[in-house]
Amino acid sequence: MAKFVCPSCDYVYDEAKGEPREGWPPGTPFAELDPEWCCPDCGVREQQDFEPLDDRASSTNR
Amino acid sequence: MSSAEAAAPIGVEWRDTKRYAWLLGTIIPAIPFLAWGLVEWTGSDLFWYFGPVFVFGLIPLIDLVVGRDPNSPPDEVIDSLENDRYYRWVTYAFIPLQYVTLIWTAWMLSQPQYGVADKIGMALSAGMVAGIAINTAHELGHKKESHERWLAKIALAQTFYGHFYIEHNRGHHVRVSTPEDPASARMGENVWSFMPRTVSGSLRSAWELEKKRFGRLGTSHWNIKNDVLNAWLMSVVLWGGLLAAFGLGILPYLVIQAVVGIWLLESVNFLEHYGMKRQKLESGRYERVNPSHSWNSNNIGTNVLLYHLQRHSDHHANPTRRYQALRDFPEAPVLPTGYAGMIVLSWLPPVWRKVMDKRVLAHYDGDITRANLHPAKEEHYLRTYATASERVAA
Numbered sequence: 389m390a391k392f393v394c395p396s397c398d399y400v401y402d403e404a405k406g407e408p409r410e411g412w413p414p415g416t417p418f419a420e421l422d423p424e425w426c427c428p429d430c431g432v433r434e435q436q437d438f439e440p441l442d443d444r445a446s447s448t449n450r
Numbered sequence: 451m452s453s454a455e456a457a458a459p460i461g462v463e464w465r466d467t468k469r470y471a472w473l474l475g476t477i478i479p480a481i482p483f484l485a486w487g488l489v490e491w492t493g494s495d496l497f498w499y500f501g502p503v504f505v506f507g508l509i510p511l512i513d514l515v516v517g518r519d520p521n522s523p524p525d526e527v528i529d530s531l532e533n534d535r536y537y538r539w540v541t542y543a544f545i546p547l548q549y550v551t552l553i554w555t556a557w558m559l560s561q562p563q564y565g566v567a568d569k570i571g572m573a574l575s576a577g578m579v580a581g582i583a584i585n586t587a588h589e590l591g592h593k594k595e596s597h598e599r600w601l602a603k604i605a606l607a608q609t610f611y612g613h614f615y616i617e618h619n620r621g622h623h624v625r626v627s628t629p630e631d632p633a634s635a636r637m638g639e640n641v642w643s644f645m646p647r648t649v650s651g652s653l654r655s656a657w658e659l660e661k662k663r664f665g666r667l668g669t670s671h672w673n674i675k676n677d678v679l680n681a682w683l684m685s686v687v688l689w690g691g692l693l694a695a696f697g698l699g700i701l702p703y704l705v706i707q708a709v710v711g712i713w714l715l716e717s718v719n720f721l722e723h724y725g726m727k728r729q730k731l732e733s734g735r736y737e738r739v740n741p742s743h744s745w746n747s748n749n750i751g752t753n754v755l756l757y758h759l760q761r762h763s764d765h766h767a768n769p770t771r772r773y774q775a776l777r778d779f780p781e782a783p784v785l786p787t788g789y790a791g792m793i794v795l796s797w798l799p800p801v802w803r804k805v806m807d808k809r810v811l812a813h814y815d816g817d818i819t820r821a822n823l824h825p826a827k828e829e830h831y832l833r834t835y836a837t838a839s840e841r842v843a844a
């Protein structure tokens with residue numbers, strides 16, 4: 389399962405975990421999210437702005 | 451690159467000269483006590499009105515005398531500054547003090563020896579605390595830690611404004627400086643007509659945002675987990691407790707302090723983005739928020755008392771960034787004085803327009819069509835500020 393990061397605040401959407409509070413149960417693919425769903429932490433960027441997160445980068449930098 | 455970044459904080463010589471000044475923010479909840487002290491000391495009941503005099507007289511004066519704040523943290527120290535927990539405790543400390551003051555004020559309001567004029571003064575002074583508490587709630591409500599978000603709601607309970615936490619983060623920050631945002635003032639709009647628009651629009655927006663979220667969850671939004679409802683419930687419990695303890699007679703004054711607090715907060719909304727407009731891109735989306743979309747002020751006095759709220763461009767670029775790490779952007783538009791002084795100016799719309807409209811115009815290089823114009827005044831502005839070439843063409 390892939391991860392996607394908000395380019396503004398480093399919030400990570402992890403498909404495995406989903407974001408249940410926001411209505412995305414665990415396992416919800418990123419592609420199925422509302423493109424206008426905004427980052428739940430910063431509200432600055434939306435789903436369509438998120439960037440794929442490389443797993444290696446995530447384990448060393450985040 | 452990454453190793454240089456990691457090593458930088460050690461080498462960078464930068465000291466936060468405001469480190470201990472941030473504690474001055476806790477003076478705010480003491481305002482009603484200072485008012486009482488002055489009444490006792492001088493024997494004059496006029497000092498019950500010390501709160502508004504402090505906020506709208508003394509603070510603007512301090513800004514004019516003390517002047518500007520040259521200190522901005524360099525990029526290298528931002529991370530370590532944000533992780534220094536001392537700064538969060540400064541904001542947490544505000545909240546118990548706020549509650550001590552509120553309960554004490556409610557008790558004072560129930561005392562038979564005070565007349566109506568005294569009590570109105572007490573309510574106005576308590577309202578100053580209530581309004582600035584919304585600023586503290588604003589700082590905490592933007593953070594990723596859930597306990598800080600809870601503290602934000604607790605700080606908002608006094609004014610029945612818990613829905614602000616939802617609307618501000620998920621509504622205002624998304625739509626800022628667009629005609630769709632109820633909390634961004636348009637050029638030509640005055641604060642008196644802005645108030646009903648922002649208060650009702652923000653309420654509707656908060657409700658819609660939660661409704662949408664529960665729609666995705668597939669459950670009814672009439673639910674205790676609805677952050678608008680549970681925040682209001684907190685206010686019901688708080689106000690109910692105060693009324694039960696001190697009598698129904700304090701209700702009008704509780705309402706006054708809440709209205710004053712909300713007014714203070716929404717006045718700040720009024721001036722933060724007055725006339726600013728993000729342009730629409732070909733894709734139909736608005737351009738990204740950038741430093742040119744917020745009015746800033748860099749006066750030391752108001753900076754310290756409002757936790758750098760006035761470094762508003764950096765806040766909108768990095769909403770989760772902690773107050774102590776916000777920077778002044780030299781290229782961002784600047785108000786002629788601090789937020790407190792600007793609120794006083796907003797009470798006189800012709801003076802406000804005289805001071806601000808030329809600044810909006812200059813910000814857009816004389817092109818009035820790029821500003822966020824109040825529909826009722828649009829035609830007037832287009833005619834008044836048409837550029838020379840447009841006038842020839844017409």
Ligand SMILES: [Zn+2]
Nearest residue numbers: 394397427430
């Ligand atoms: Zn984000």
